[in-house]
Amino acid sequence: MAMAALRREGRRFAGSITAPRPMPDIRSALISEEQVPLGVRSISTQIVRNRMKSVRNIQKITKAMKMVAASKLRAIQTRAENSRGLWQPFTALLGDTPGVEVKKNVIVTISSDKGPEKEVKYVILGEKAKAQLMRDSKKDIELCITELQKNPLNYTQVAVLADDILKNVEFDALRIVFNKFQSVVAFLPTMSTVLSPEVVEREAEAGGTLGALDSYEIEGGETKGEILQNLAEFQFSCVMFNAVLENACSEQGARMSAMDSSSRNAGDMLDRLTIFYNRTRQASITTELIEIISGASALEG
Amino acid sequence: MASSGAAGPFWRAAGMTYVSYSNKCASMVRSCLKEPHRTEALEREKVHFSISKWVDGKPEKPSIREGTGGD
Numbered sequence: 001m002a003m004a005a006l007r008r009e010g011r012r013f014a015g016s017i018t019a020p021r022p023m024p025d026i027r028s029a030l031i032s033e034e035q036v037p038l039g040v041r042s043i044s045t046q047i048v049r050n051r052m053k054s055v056r057n058i059q060k061i062t063k064a065m066k067m068v069a070a071s072k073l074r075a076i077q078t079r080a081e082n083s084r085g086l087w088q089p090f091t092a093l094l095g096d097t098p099g100v101e102v103k104k105n106v107i108v109t110i111s112s113d114k115g116p117e118k119e120v121k122y123v124i125l126g127e128k129a130k131a132q133l134m135r136d137s138k139k140d141i142e143l144c145i146t147e148l149q150k151n152p153l154n155y156t157q158v159a160v161l162a163d164d165i166l167k168n169v170e171f172d173a174l175r176i177v178f179n180k181f182q183s184v185v186a187f188l189p190t191m192s193t194v195l196s197p198e199v200v201e202r203e204a205e206a207g208g209t210l211g212a213l214d215s216y217e218i219e220g221g222e223t224k225g226e227i228l229q230n231l232a233e234f235q236f237s238c239v240m241f242n243a244v245l246e247n248a249c250s251e252q253g254a255r256m257s258a259m260d261s262s263s264r265n266a267g268d269m270l271d272r273l274t275i276f277y278n279r280t281r282q283a284s285i286t287t288e289l290i291e292i293i294s295g296a297s298a299l300e301g
Numbered sequence: 302m303a304s305s306g307a308a309g310p311f312w313r314a315a316g317m318t319y320v321s322y323s324n325k326c327a328s329m330v331r332s333c334l335k336e337p338h339r340t341e342a343l344e345r346e347k348v349h350f351s352i353s354k355w356v357d358g359k360p361e362k363p364s365i366r367e368g369t370g371g372d
Contacts, residue, residue, distance in 0.1 A: 141355040146363070156324060157348045160366065163321045164352060226310075230319040237320045 002065050006058060013054040045284075048277045052270060059266035066259035073184070073252035076153070080181060080245035086238040087192075090231070123165055125244075143168060153248060155241050162237040174236055178243035179250035185257050187250035192243070194236045197228040 123143045124130050130144055145161060165174075173193055180190040312322045331342040353363035 141360075143352060143354055144360060144363075145350055145352045154345045154347070156327070156346045157350065159320050159324045160348050161350065163318055163324070164366075166318050166320065168354065226313070233319040234323070 002061055002068075006061050009054045009058045009061070013051060013058070045277055045280055048273060048280065052273045052277065055266050055270050055273065059263050059270065062259045062263040062266060066256055066263060069252050069256040069259060073249060073256055076245060076248050076252060077181070079153075080242070080249045083238075083242045083245050087235060087242055090235045090238065125161070153244060155237075158241040158244055159237050162233070162240050166233060166236065176239055176243050178247045181246045181249035181253065184253045187253065192239050194232060194239055197225060197232050 123145070124133060124141060125145045127146055130146070133141060143165065145164075175191050175193050177189065177191050179187040181187055317325075328346060331339070331346060334342055348366065351363045351365045353360045355361070
């Protein structure tokens, strides 16, 4: 709705600009290209007034959009930071191994509305990623998921998604790509890795952080393999939840800073237009005064 | 999916993943609540998205999954 209002204002604004020229020249540009009927003696300020009105409206709209984005950001930021605690124990236990060599890589790209023989398959969440990846790797796309914004983000939705992905796609390693939220103006594209249970076993034998897994005692009636599988699925679901939240944060942050810079831009434009308007107005008043005075002195003299 | 030969827990044998199992348990717990907490919790359970599988670089017809997470 705000975008439609912005578009209207933009059209009105563009209609009153006849040609894009640098500011110092704009005075002559406007006056020379104005449709002034013959015999009219005063310079019309109507055009400038129209431009000022539309720029002011644009500024109001972008300010409102910024406020909306800021409030959404605040709400979602707390959730994202809380959800970080979900997968940190996993990383402490299993380690994060982005450099692992596996045969089947599945890349889950999350985006606002995605060795020897390595296969790479993509699962796309979101329209933006879909447009990008369709250009390069059309053949490698496995699943495409859209329309996620209808409900506010909750864990259940992510869990259902994770379930779908786990059922449909065979994988050795899942790499989730998303924008990690650092601050309102900075987001890092990050990749987190979730390994399938078989690969975890393999890495455990190779030693390192995963090798320490064997020193843990397993309670209950389940074997290590089953536990690893449950853990892997749950880890994937948690990491995806966090990734989706962080991505939403980054999106709102980007939107907020974009709206902020555009309102500031509109403010600058408004200042320049106001100065120009006043100068034109004063020039026309001066011209009239000169005519009146010279006329009067001609009568007397 | 059974790793060590044993059938494993019953839900694994039925074809569910751990994630879907915990989801079902969670929705059962949510339905045990009293009002007004119950409606709040059920709000948190809504699911809606559209998923389409791609074969050979061509998307198939997308299907919409929605409802509550209790599958």
